[in-house]
Amino acid sequence: xxxxxxxxxxxxxxxxxxxxxAEQEAVLGGLAEVVATESVDVVLVAGDVYDRAVPSxxxxxxxDRVLMRLRSAGAAVVLTPGNHDSARRLGFGAGxxxxxxxxxxxxxxxxxxxxxxxxxxxxxxxxxLPYLEPxxxxxxxxxxxxxxxxxxxxxxMDRVRADLFLRPGVRSVVLAHAFVGGGVPSDSERDICxxxxxxxxxxVFDGVDYVALGHLHRPQTLSDRVRYSGSPxxxxxxxxxxxxxxxxxxxxxxxxxxxxxVPLPAPRQLxxxxxxxxxxxxxxxxxxxxxxxxxxxxxxxxxxxxxMRQLQAxxxxxxxxxxxxxxxxxxxxxxxxxxxGRSDLEVAAEFVAHVRGLAATPAEQELFGRxxxxxxxxxxxx
Numbered sequence: 472x473x474x475x476x477x478x479x480x481x482x483x484x485x486x487x488x489x490x491x492x493a494e495q496e497a498v499l500g501g502l503a504e505v506v507a508t509e510s511v512d513v514v515l516v517a518g519d520v521y522d523r524a525v526p527s528x529x530x531x532x533x534x535d536r537v538l539m540r541l542r543s544a545g546a547a548v549v550l551t552p553g554n555h556d557s558a559r560r561l562g563f564g565a566g567x568x569x570x571x572x573x574x575x576x577x578x579x580x581x582x583x584x585x586x587x588x589x590x591x592x593x594x595x596x597x598x599x600l601p602y603l604e605p606x607x608x609x610x611x612x613x614x615x616x617x618x619x620x621x622x623x624x625x626x627x628m629d630r631v632r633a634d635l636f637l638r639p640g641v642r643s644v645v646l647a648h649a650f651v652g653g654g655v656p657s658d659s660e661r662d663i664c665x666x667x668x669x670x671x672x673x674x675v676f677d678g679v680d681y682v683a684l685g686h687l688h689r690p691q692t693l694s695d696r697v698r699y700s701g702s703p704x705x706x707x708x709x710x711x712x713x714x715x716x717x718x719x720x721x722x723x724x725x726x727x728x729x730x731x732x733v734p735l736p737a738p739r740q741l742x743x744x745x746x747x748x749x750x751x752x753x754x755x756x757x758x759x760x761x762x763x764x765x766x767x768x769x770x771x772x773x774x775x776x777x778x779m780r781q782l783q784a785x786x787x788x789x790x791x792x793x794x795x796x797x798x799x800x801x802x803x804x805x806x807x808x809x810x811x812g813r814s815d816l817e818v819a820a821e822f823v824a825h826v827r828g829l830a831a832t833p834a835e836q837e838l839f840g841r842x843x844x845x846x847x848x849x850x851x852x853x
Contacts, residue, residue: 472512472513472588472590472592472595472642472721472722473509473510473511473512473513473719473720473721473722474511474512474513474514474515474644474681474683474719474720474721474722475502475505475506475509475511475513475514475515475546475717475718475719475720475733476515476517476681476683476698476700476717476718476719476720477502477514477515477516477517477700477703477717478515478516478517478518478519478553478648478683478684478685478686478699478700478701478702479517479518479519479553479685479686479688479700479701479702479703480495480499480516480519480520480521480534480702480703481495481519481521481522481555481702481704481706482495482499482520482521482522482526482530482533482534483521483522483523483526483527483529483530483533484522484706486706486707486741486764486790487766487790487791488790489764489788489790491704492529492530492533493738494704494738494739495533495703495704496533496536496537497736497738498703498704498715498735498736498737498738499533499537499703500536500537500540501735501736502514502537502540502541502703502717502735503537503540503541503543503544504544505717505719505733506541506544506545506546507544507545509719509733510545511544511545511546511719512546512547512588512590513546513547513548513549513588513597514541514546514547514548514549515549515550515597515644515646515683516548516549516550516551516646516685517550517551517553517646517647517648517683517684517685517700518551518552518553518554518555518556518601518602518646518647518648518685518686519552519553519554519555519556519648519685519686520534520550520552520553520556520561521534521555521556521561522555523555524555524556524557524560525557525560526560538573542571542572542573546572547572547573547574547586547588548572548573548574549574549576549586549597549599549646550573550574550575550576550599550646551575551576551577551599551600551601551602551646551647551648551685552577552601552602552648553602553648553685553686554602554604554648554686556602558577558578558579558601558602559577561575561577562575562577562578565577565578569586574586574597574599575599576598576599576600576601576646577599577601578601579601579603579608579611579612579627580611582598582599582600582601582627582630582631583598583627583630583631583633583634584634585597585598585634585643586598586599590722592642592722592723592724593640593641593642593724594638594641594642595641595642595643595644595722596634596635596638596641596642596643596644597643597644597645597646598631598634598643598644598645598646598679599645599646600624600627600631600645600646600647600648601648602648602649603620603623603624603627603649605617605618605619605620605622605623606618608623608627609622609623609626612626612627612630613626614626619669620649620650620669620670620671621670621671621672621675624647624649624671624675625675628645628675628676628677628678631643631645631678631679632678632679635678635679642680642722642726643678643679643680643681644679644680644681644682644683644720644722645676645679645681645682645683646683646685647676647682647683647684647685648684648685648686649671649684649686650669650670650671650686650687651670651671651672651673651675651676651684651693651697651699652670652671652672652673652693653673653691653693654684654687654691654693654699655687655689655691656687656688657687657688657689657707657709657710659688659702659705659706659707659709659710673693673694673697676697679696680696680722680726680727681696681720681722681727681730682696682697682698683698683700683718683720684697684698684699684700685699685700686699687699687701688701688702688705688706688707688710689701689710689713690715690716690718690732695727695730696727698718698730700716700717700718701715701716702715703715703717703735704737704738705737705741708741708743708766708791710741711740711741711742711743711766712740712741714734715734715735715737716732716733716734716735717732717733717735718730718731718732718733719731719732719733739762739763739764739788740760740763740764741763741764741765741766742760742763742764742765742766743765743766743767743768744757744760744765744766744767744768744786745767745768745770745795746768746769746770747769747770747771748769748771748775748778748781748782751767751769751782751785752781752782752784752785757785757786760786761785761786761787762787762788763786763788764788764789764790765782765786765788765789765790765791766789766790766791766792766793767782767786767789767791767792767793768793768795769792769793769794769795769796770795770796771794771796772796773796773829774794774796774829775794778792778794779792815843816836816839816840816843819831819839819843820835820836820839823835
């Protein structure tokens, strides 16, 4: 049996306020081509299907079309909710969808009830563990003690292993959404730390043939049988230049066979540019990245005027900007010391110099004076 391990689709997520639905549909819809080309039997989605608990109508439309394409390409689909999803909302209609080959495993009490899929070697039991919020899941799992991710996942896996004991010879796959020891986070994941304890040892998942992990956004191999697929798109500029992928997993008669990476396309790459504004606007070598999503770090000694408008004239998909210039040099005094004995006009001028790195011009100081005088007259009439 051949499985395609994916996770962290985050449908509906934006990049610094820029909508990514078109890019998401292009990549996720393209998984259907992988299914057809590689003869994939099952697509696994290990959590964070949506980016928010209440997705937009457009986001649900993308998921609907993607699932239709995957099923039309011939693959069954097994998906579980992550910490960004609402398990109840994602699980609506699960029984009906299962009849069409889309299996949503969103109910914690039923996590030891596998999706049974068959090939020429027999059955494969696919267990979908929804994201287990410790304080909630411990009650659903009947735990009297233990409020950590490790505790609830250990209890969940004990149930899985107990069910497997009753299915001798059946090969097994587990989907889980967690921060497992050895994994390296990115800056685009939402923290799931509870009480300072979020790390789960990989040994918790002992006893199954393959563990398809979700939550961390970069692809990682913790062991031959425990892996993160990572997100199909980059969701922060910390992931710029990262090759996104899915894992193609083959199960043979004895269990886990081979695993190999399938690279995924980037509809629009992410690029971080650093330099002075004039140089970024004039550098001919940057013509290759003009259609990328761009984050610009400006090193001008003085904060430029209206830099985003100028950058977007050349880089229309520049979505993030920060000024990394030296600014006004600090003189070692506290704010109180620097403001002590200053007039309102001097305080305003000091603020401009601090933020912009350049002292207020005489015209600006005159404008400040008029504004302060008008404010004083207004106050006097109250």
